Amino acid sequence: MNPQEQYAAKRMTAAEAIRLVRNGDTIVVPTAVAEPPALLTALSEHRRDFRDVQVSQILAVRKFGYLDPTTAEHVRHTAYFFSGATRPGFREGVVDFTPSYFSEMPQLIDRGLMPADVVFTQVSPMDQHGYFSLGIAADYTMAAIRKARAVVIEVNPNVPFAFGNCHLHISQVSALVENDEPVLEVGLPTIGPVQEAIGKYVADLIDDGSTLQIGYGGIPDAVVMQLTHKHDLGIHTEMIGDGILTLIESGAVTNRRKNYLPGKMVATFALGSKKLYKWIDRNPMFEMHPVDFTNDPYLAGQNDNLVAINATLEIDFLGQCGSESLGPIPYSGTGGQSDFVRAANRSNGGKAFIVLPSTAKDGAISRIAPTLTPGTHVSTSKNDINYVVTEYGVAQLRGKTAKQRCQALIGIAHPDFRAELTEAAKKMHLL
Numbered sequence: 001m002n003p004q005e006q007y008a009a010k011r012m013t014a015a016e017a018i019r020l021v022r023n024g025d026t027i028v029v030p031t032a033v034a035e036p037p038a039l040l041t042a043l044s045e046h047r048r049d050f051r052d053v054q055v056s057q058i059l060a061v062r063k064f065g066y067l068d069p070t071t072a073e074h075v076r077h078t079a080y081f082f083s084g085a086t087r088p089g090f091r092e093g094v095v096d097f098t099p100s101y102f103s104e105m106p107q108l109i110d111r112g113l114m115p116a117d118v119v120f121t122q123v124s125p126m127d128q129h130g131y132f133s134l135g136i137a138a139d140y141t142m143a144a145i146r147k148a149r150a151v152v153i154e155v156n157p158n159v160p161f162a163f164g165n166c167h168l169h170i171s172q173v174s175a176l177v178e179n180d181e182p183v184l185e186v187g188l189p190t191i192g193p194v195q196e197a198i199g200k201y202v203a204d205l206i207d208d209g210s211t212l213q214i215g216y217g218g219i220p221d222a223v224v225m226q227l228t229h230k231h232d233l234g235i236h237t238e239m240i241g242d243g244i245l246t247l248i249e250s251g252a253v254t255n256r257r258k259n260y261l262p263g264k265m266v267a268t269f270a271l272g273s274k275k276l277y278k279w280i281d282r283n284p285m286f287e288m289h290p291v292d293f294t295n296d297p298y299l300a301g302q303n304d305n306l307v308a309i310n311a312t313l314e315i316d317f318l319g320q321c322g323s324e325s326l327g328p329i330p331y332s333g334t335g336g337q338s339d340f341v342r343a344a345n346r347s348n349g350g351k352a353f354i355v356l357p358s359t360a361k362d363g364a365i366s367r368i369a370p371t372l373t374p375g376t377h378v379s380t381s382k383n384d385i386n387y388v389v390t391e392y393g394v395a396q397l398r399g400k401t402a403k404q405r406c407q408a409l410i411g412i413a414h415p416d417f418r419a420e421l422t423e424a425a426k427k428m429h430l431l
């Protein structure tokens with residue numbers, strides 16, 4: 001059969017397509033807005049027909065019915081990275097999580113260490129050659145497609161056809177459903193005066209010609225907004241969002257001075273507006289690739305002057321970053337922070353920035369602490385840390401002694417906490 005005939009033969013309703021799932025299966029779903037709403041809604045509506053089915057995903061953005069704690073024995077969720085939709089389930093004891101570097105997830109799937117029996121994913125319409133594009137998330141899904149018994153796709157005309165290693169042929173598809181609802185849009189985070197102050201410190205340290213990796217959040221986007229006057233920036237990132245699109249439209253991004261994939265910008269997932277998704281569609285400047293390509297510290301680090309900008313929740317006197325939990329309670333996940341910190345450290349002229357407001361809970365708590373809160377999950381180690389930035393300044397920790405690190409971090413803590421932090425450092429024999 002030709003591609004069009006195969007397409008017609010495999011087209012069915014979402015309620016029919018989910019019958020390819022067997023009891024005990026793990027369904028792999030891509031990052032964020034690439035999750036297929038029609039398929040996951042059908043799974044939710046029929047969840048009591050299944051038993052011991054698991055949905056594994058980074059950053060779920062919708063709270064589908066299958067997240068119901070009372071039906072967890074039928075379908076339950078395993079998070080690679082928590083979100084507002086999945087955090088309550090962890091507290092209720094019905095959502096589990098899998099710790100991992102984002103860059104290593106495809107390898108874990110390939111080796112059978114992370115199960116992938118079925119794939120549910122959104123894709124672009126099929127081209128004349130029979131190919132679909134995973135245009136808003138290639139991430140670990142390309143690896144799961146290689147491993148899965150069944151690949152079920154949701155074809156949506158609003159999903160862009162991206163270039164790069166993100167294509168799936170109709171012959172690899174077990175079933176397809178069609179859905180034309182708009183791809184979910186995620187706006188830019190709120191930027192306040194604290195975020196703006198941190199962003200200025202970071203922006204002042206970014207040179208023309210640098211290649212950027214920018215994480216999600218108010219502070220990374222505050223940095224972006226202050227880079228529009230820069231020249232010949234490049235992009236090699238995990239996530240492309242509207243902040244980066246603003247840089248492109250300002251003319252600051254050309255990718256000309258990248259020495260790895262010059263002229264091209266790469267990402268592994270998109271999270272933004274309809275405008276962003278339209279920009280991605282068949283744009284020769286942009287490529288979507290699996291995360292073991294975009295986030296590999298060796299590959300990303302081949303870009304000279306690679307700048308990585310990521311946020312944390314808490315940091316201790318030695319520079320250990322707790323970026324993914326509140327004490328022992330998971331808040332997000334490891335994601336790609338460590339991947340890109342290490343990539344920037346490898347890069348000739350690279351700079352890795354960890355950014356955070358100096359306080360939390362309306363100024364009641366210092367985010368710079370003598371030790372991390374007990375049980376905190378360490379995301380970036382003391383051996384990888386480079387620049388730390390608060391609204392009070394910049395501390396460069398790489399190559400510094402424990403005493404020098406402690407002094408530098410206290411120097412960028414909120415003034416209200418510096419005296420007690422100094423006393424704590426003396427008791428720890430760091431000062």
